[in-house]
Amino acid sequence: MSYNRVLVRVYAVRRRSVRRLVVRICRALEGGEMTSKTLREIFRRFHDVDVGMYSHGGCFELYAFGPKTTIGRYSSIARGAFAATLDHPTGRKSMHGYFFNPRLGLVSDELSYSPLRIGNDVWMGYNSIIHSSVNEIGDGAVIGAGAVVFKDVPPYAVVVGNPGRVVRYRFDEETITRLLAERWWEKDLEELDPAAMMTPHMGIA
Structure with missing residues (x-):
């Protein structure tokens, strides 16, 4: 074996x-x-956490990311980052785990997890939190340290604060469109020229 x-x-x-x-x-x-x-x-x-090749950090901390989470390639996840794909049932009489968690022995039906996609080349800062209401963090996005994100994040957006808000984009719209079409992250590491990765304006071919 x-x-x-x-x-x-x-x-x-x-x-x-x-x-x-x-x-x-x-x-x-x-x-x-x-x-x-x-x-x-x-x-x-x-x-049930699918981590793309070359991504690293907090995505491999036990129970830091909920089930049905997909993380793209080349993403950098700081220690202490957390993503929930399930929330307490606030619409019920009680929100206690006894009444929604079958593993505690009182109920048989389990709440459904919400799928979360974290894109390629995403950077999540220290102690950043993604709420269960979020479905997608776009490719190339930055989630600042300590940010608490409640809404989907567009590609290449920089999000900070609690609640998280987009304060800027890493590049102009034309550059973002080209990078998303280029999809450089689909290449393996040995196929990439390090010099070409230093500027968004240099192609990878």
Whole structure:
């Protein structure tokens, strides 16, 4: 049995200390979390969090991102970032977990998680929070440290504050349109010229 299969089976043990150890081993054996395929398989299988290649950081913190979260490629997620895909049921008589969480033994129906897509080349700052009302963070967006986001974020927008608000865009509209069409993030790292990544005006071909 390959080490990959062993790590996945060990991770199935529902103990945080064991799971944190497996995450550390994956990082050590596979060149870090930016390129670890085993980490991505584990988070997809056990947490329903799909992390694109080369993305790194808080996306591999246990339970930091809710089920049905998809994170694109080359995204940078600071430690302490958090994204909820489920909220307490404020329209019910009680919002307590006993009355909406089947794992606590009193109810059988579980609330539905809301899908969340975090795009490619997104930067989420330290302690930033994405509320369950958000469905999409666009490609190239920046979520500032400590921001609390309640609405979808357009591509290449910079969002700060609580509640989060767009304060500017990283580039002009023409450049954003070209970058979205270029889709450079679909290329693997060895296919990209580092010099071409220094300016948005230089093509990657």
